[in-house]
Amino acid sequence: MTYTAVTLCFLTREVAGTPQVLLGTKKTGFGMGKIVGLGGHVEPGETDEEAACREVQEEAAVVVLETDLRDAGVVVFDFPARPEWNMSTRLFVAERWDGEPTESVEIAPEWFDVGSLPVERMWQDAAHWLPMALDGFLLRLTVVLNDDNETVREVLDFSTR
Ligand SMILES: Nc1[nH]c(=O)nc2c1ncn2[C@H]1C[C@H](O)[C@@H](COP(=O)(O)OP(=O)(O)OP(=O)(O)O)O1
Numbered sequence: 001m002t003y004t005a006v007t008l009c010f011l012t013r014e015v016a017g018t019p020q021v022l023l024g025t026k027k028t029g030f031g032m033g034k035i036v037g038l039g040g041h042v043e044p045g046e047t048d049e050e051a052a053c054r055e056v057q058e059e060a061a062v063v064v065l066e067t068d069l070r071d072a073g074v075v076v077f078d079f080p081a082r083p084e085w086n087m088s089t090r091l092f093v094a095e096r097w098d099g100e101p102t103e104s105v106e107i108a109p110e111w112f113d114v115g116s117l118p119v120e121r122m123w124q125d126a127a128h129w130l131p132m133a134l135d136g137f138l139l140r141l142t143v144v145l146n147d148d149n150e151t152v153r154e155v156l157d158f159s160t161r
Contacts, residue, residue: 001083001086002086003076003086003087003088004041004086004087004088005041005042005048005051005087005088005090006039006040006041006042006051006087006088006089006090007039007040007042007048007051007052007055007089007090007091007092008036008037008038008039008052008089008090008091008092009037009038009039009052009053009055009056009064009069009091009092009093009094010022010023010037010038010072010091010092010093010094010130010133010134011038011056011062011064011093011094011095011097011101012093012094012095012114012134013095013111015111018113018114018115019113019114019115019134020111020112020113020114021111021112021114021117021130021134022038022060022101022109022110022111023035023036023037023038023109023110023112023117023118023122024036024037024038024059024060024101024107024108024109024110025107025108025110025121026106026107027105027106027107027108028105028106029106030085031123034121034122034123035110035112035118035121035122036107036122036123037130038055038056038059038060038107038109039051039052039055039056039059039089040055040058040059040106042090048090048092049066049069049092050066052064052069052090052092053065053066053069056094056097058104058106059104059106059107059109060101060102060103060104060107060109061099061100061101061102061104062097062098062099062100062101062102063097063098063099064094064096064097064098065096068094068095068096068097069092069093069094070092070093070094070095071090071091071092071138072091072092072093072133072137072138072139073090073091073133073137073138073139073140073141073159074088074089074090074091074139074140074141075089075091075129075133075139075141075142075143076088076089076141076142076143077089077125077143077145078142078143078144078145079145079149080144080145080147080153081145081146081147081148081149082149085149091133091139093133093134114131114134117130117131123150124150124151124152125143125145125152125155128141128143128152128155128157129141129143129155132159136161137159137160137161138159138160138161139159140157140158140159140160141155141156141157141158141159142154142155142156143155144156
């Protein structure tokens with residue numbers, strides 16, 4: 001079974017003491033119409049960190065330095081009914097970056113309060129893992145999707161603080 005290597009990079013900030021995270025509406029490709037994290041495929045020869053920084057720049061015109069990435073672990077998305085969609089997703093969180101998030105052809109970025117994530121417009125599994133990633137956990141988690149490729153069959157969680 002092959003799992004495509006992808007990354008997600010969550011920029012965070014505090015506004016008047018309220019933690020916020022940068023997500024965005026996916027305008028093209030996989031998950032179109034959903035609110036997702038910034039990120040995408042790791043290209044051959046690239047490290048996960050290089051891919052995360054490149055994707056954030058491509059999708060939202062924001063510059064993140066690799067040294068400002070916090071490793072938040074790995075989430076595997078397992079689609080038994082569509083194994084060609086299986087992904088191994090390296091997660092990063094960054095509190096420092098340069099530039100104002102700007103809409104691209106792929107993503108319309110938007111800040112959300114961490115305490116009220118737009119879970120009804122995200123992949124249904126996001127509620128199982130995104131709060132943990134933002135809360136400092138190192139994720140070691142597998143999400144198994146149902147045959148509808150939307151709802152969650154099972155979450156296998158071996159994450160640590
Ligand atoms: N179940 C799931 N829940 C979730 O929150 N994100 C998921 C997910 N399954 C996949 N993803 C994310 C991980 C990855 O960042 C993204 C798919 O990668 P891309 O955005 O690169 O896809 P595209 O089809 O747009 O590819 P490109 O043609 O390379 O832009 O979807």
